[in-house]
Amino acid sequence: MGKKGILLVNLGTPDSPQTKDVRNYLDQFLMDDRVIDINPIGRNFLVRGIIIPKRAKNSANIYKEIWTEEGSPLLVYGKSMQKLIAERLGEDYHVELAMRYQNPSLEEALAKMQKLNLDSIKVVALFPQYASATTGSIHQMVMEIVSQWQIIPPIQLVNNFCDHPGMAKVFAENARKHLETGKWDHILFSFHGVPQRQMKKADVSKKFCLQVSDCCKTYVEENKFCYTAQCYQTAKTIAKEMGLAEEQYTLCFQSRLGKEPWMQPYTSTVLKELAEKGCKRLLVLSPAFVADCIETIYEIGVEYQEEFHSYGGEKVQMVDSLNDSPGWIDALEDIILSY
Secondary structure (H helix, E strand, O other): OOOEEEEEEEEEEOOOOOHHHHHHHHHHHHOOOOOOOOOHHHHHHHHHHHHHHHHHHHHHHHHHHHOEOOEOHHHHHHHHHHHHHHHHHOOOEEEEEEEEEEOOEHHHHHHHHHHOOOOEEEEEEOOOOOOHHHHHHHHHHHHHHHOOOOOOOOEEEEOOOOOOHHHHHHHHHHHHHHHOOOOOOEEEEEEEOOEHHHHHHHOOOOOOOOOOOOOOOOOOHHHOOOHHHHHHHHHHHHHHHHOOOHHHEEEEEEOOOOOOOEOOOEHHHHHHHHHHOOOOEEEEEOOOOOOOOHHHHHHHHHHHHHHHHHOOOOEEEEOOOOOOOHHHHHHHHHHHHHO
């Protein structure tokens, strides 16, 4: 028989930190109707008339600060993951890497896989938790592309791996490196934020999301596909691996855009509250990402450090993501083979 195909997909990155390429990336990303889920005319005006003109140059300057000699950290780690997992799986598998936005594109990766006449394709969106704007968007685009094929092989979509023990173990090990060498007053699990309206739209019952007290804090049948509930489940799994008591950590959400309510508590609010309580040194994990990127390296490592310092705090220490660590490759292999 032929090979099995594995398609690893992450969100995306500009082709370079130049303003033109960052503008192209932001346009493709923010014009996705799963990212900004408002009417097309309003989205076009908001993105192309307001956000991109105001943010492209500043975002380009930020990308220049995190860019490495090899390129964007997200893409560099992605290529390394692809190479390592391909070696691990062996000749019976063909592994491709794609980005939802920009390059390497989903169209390009799937075209390569189509030509190989693979027995099957498994799509692994590289997000531990499912959100419509990330994994959902990837799955939709994959289905749109393959729907044009004359022969569609068996295709499996991995929904999430929010409480995978191998993933939790690597995050815990990365955090312990800092716990062993310094004293920290509190630990934050900072996840990427999501608008409340998107959470409500995802609640098919229309009776649970933000209507039941602490609806996200327990992972149950009613919220098994809820992004926020999966975030809490991830934090609990990692905290258990680290041996943390509930009072030793806080879950919060970063990267809020606009003035409408997003899932709370906001990371900025938590930073201020902890500083007011006398906390001076914070250890921050961001388990919404499998690879370090602008949201971890800059938003947490630089912006939140500056913000916390302005409130009277001293140190915000970002914990490395999974990246291409051997333990993560072990976990990724298990996700590919078992999920």
